[in-house]
Amino acid sequence: MSQEIPIIEISRVSKRFGDKTALDDVSLSVRKGEFVTILGPSGCGKTTLLRLVAGFQTASEGVIRISGEDVTRTPPHKRPVNTVFQKYALFPHLNVYDNVAFGLKLKKVPKREVETRVKAALKMVGMTDYEYRDVDSLSGGQQQRVAIARAIVNEPEVLLLDEPLAALDLKMRKDMQMELKEMHKRLGITFVYVTHDQEEALTLSDTIVVMSEGRIQQIGTPTDIYNEPVNAFVADFIGESNILNGTMLRDKAVRFCDRDFECVDEGFGENVPVDVVIRPEDLYIFPLSDMAQLSGVVQTAIFKGVHYEMTVLCGRYELVVQDYHAFEPGTRVGLLVKPFDIHIMKKERVCNVFEGRMIDGGRVEFLGCVFPCPHVEGVEAGGEVRVEVDFDRVILLDNEEDGALTGEVRFILYKGDHYHLTVLSDWDEDVFVDTDDVWDDGDRVGIAIPPDAIRLIPR
Numbered sequence: 444m445s446q447e448i449p450i451i452e453i454s455r456v457s458k459r460f461g462d463k464t465a466l467d468d469v470s471l472s473v474r475k476g477e478f479v480t481i482l483g484p485s486g487c488g489k490t491t492l493l494r495l496v497a498g499f500q501t502a503s504e505g506v507i508r509i510s511g512e513d514v515t516r517t518p519p520h521k522r523p524v525n526t527v528f529q530k531y532a533l534f535p536h537l538n539v540y541d542n543v544a545f546g547l548k549l550k551k552v553p554k555r556e557v558e559t560r561v562k563a564a565l566k567m568v569g570m571t572d573y574e575y576r577d578v579d580s581l582s583g584g585q586q587q588r589v590a591i592a593r594a595i596v597n598e599p600e601v602l603l604l605d606e607p608l609a610a611l612d613l614k615m616r617k618d619m620q621m622e623l624k625e626m627h628k629r630l631g632i633t634f635v636y637v638t639h640d641q642e643e644a645l646t647l648s649d650t651i652v653v654m655s656e657g658r659i660q661q662i663g664t665p666t667d668i669y670n671e672p673v674n675a676f677v678a679d680f681i682g683e684s685n686i687l688n689g690t691m692l693r694d695k696a697v698r699f700c701d702r703d704f705e706c707v708d709e710g711f712g713e714n715v716p717v718d719v720v721i722r723p724e725d726l727y728i729f730p731l732s733d734m735a736q737l738s739g740v741v742q743t744a745i746f747k748g749v750h751y752e753m754t755v756l757c758g759r760y761e762l763v764v765q766d767y768h769a770f771e772p773g774t775r776v777g778l779l780v781k782p783f784d785i786h787i788m789k790k791e792r793v794c795n796v797f798e799g800r801m802i803d804g805g806r807v808e809f810l811g812c813v814f815p816c817p818h819v820e821g822v823e824a825g826g827e828v829r830v831e832v833d834f835d836r837v838i839l840l841d842n843e844e845d846g847a848l849t850g851e852v853r854f855i856l857y858k859g860d861h862y863h864l865t866v867l868s869d870w871d872e873d874v875f876v877d878t879d880d881v882w883d884d885g886d887r888v889g890i891a892i893p894p895d896a897i898r899l900i901p902r
């Protein structure tokens with residue numbers, strides 16, 4: 444393989460705004476001509492990453508190179524990139540032609556050349572007949588085409604697109620997605636595209652970069668990301684998934700939903716807790732028979748346009764299943780999954796772990812609070828301890844004042860028979876909680892930890 448220099452190379456970049464870390468040690472390499480999509484939920488740092496590449500913001504740490512040249516501190520207009528924003532930011536007092544020509548005129552490009560380039564750019568976005576129209580008289584989709592023409596008329600090496608289709612209605616968005624993909628092919632330049640819409644990312648990209656909380660979770664092709672998510676976050680974010688707690692019994696054998704299954708994964712060890720991911724379309728559903736690996740009762744069946752989506756209660760586990768045929772709620776059904784379609788993921792953690800300090804024999808400080816705790820031998824006051832708390836022993840409270848500390852629910856994962864929550868404490872450290880209670884993203888909560896839930900391990 445050729446050792447081509449990446450067109451964009453982001454090396455160990457972090458960005459802080461005051462106390463807030465928007466990007467945490469991010470590294471990413473983009474090949475020339477690639478269509479790369481940065482995908483993640485609101486607030487994960489994707490716009491910040493794009494703005495660092497554009498030069499609208501400067502990294503707190505790390506280096507950004509474009510075509511091998513260090514541009515970490517280069518101002519935006521000296522970088523070979525152009526940005527298309529969600530809000531088209533067109534000049535309302537200029538017509539389509541003059542909007543597209545604006546940058547070229549500023550650069551004092553000769554008039555004849557301006558004309559040729561503007562016409563070519565408008566042709567590229569399918570707006571040839573609109574040159575003298577007021578931009579206000581255009582639809583959202585047409586305005587975005589003009590905004591794209593205005594960006595590509597500068598012949599950038601890289602086009603940065605920040606949720607460019609977010610303001611359009613669904614039909615227009617789908618049409619524009621196809622057009623963008625075509626445009627990318629025809630232009631042959633590198634596209635870096637930001638979206639929170641996983642379907643858009645899967646449709647458009649050569650490579651998807653999944654982000655969460657300022658960190659890259661996975662980089663891969665759409666099929667890699669969909670079929671082989673590296674963790675429960677990615678699996679949950681990319682499409683509908685059943686994500687369950689399981690135990691890897693040994694190579695090629697896993698236990699979940701209270702039964703043993705054959706799978707294809709190896710190398711996890713024996714009796715190791717894992718996350719098991721099964722896509723709803725990989726669960727076969729049929730009238731209950733001997734073939735069934737799991738049996739259950741259909742709870743709901745919703746028509747989704749092409750297929751039906753059903754929830755099936757198997758013992759205490761609720762699984763989502765997709766099929767072209769509907770099974771009515773109340774029907775007893777069998778489920779089957781092929782070994783190849785059972786995806787096993789290493790658990791990132793099996794319990795909460797905090798850094799703690801003993802106050803005295805019965806109290807320990809962690810997460811910025813003092814908690815009563817069991818007595819631990821061999822640790823003096825002031826001594827450092829590792830504090831472990833099982834996920835299902837953390838208590839969340841409606842009333843913030845009732846907790847030892849407070850926080851905000853950030854991420855909710857349904858695991859078939861309970862919810863696994865990530866709660867960002869106001870101490871700025873995550874607390875992970877297993878609960879049967881239903882919480883919403885963004886809920887403010889009190890956090891309590893009973894003394895007998897605290898395990899202390901001397902350092």
Ligand code: ATP
Pocket residue numbers: 460463464465483484485486487488489490491492639
């Ligand atoms: P969205 O899709 O909602 O735009 P995003 O993934 O693009 O989200 P960013 O806009 O990059 O996220 O923001 C990442 C984090 O950094 C957020 O918590 C945000 O509040 C914070 N942030 C971004 N810009 C600033 C700023 N100028 N000052 C302070 N905090 C900021």
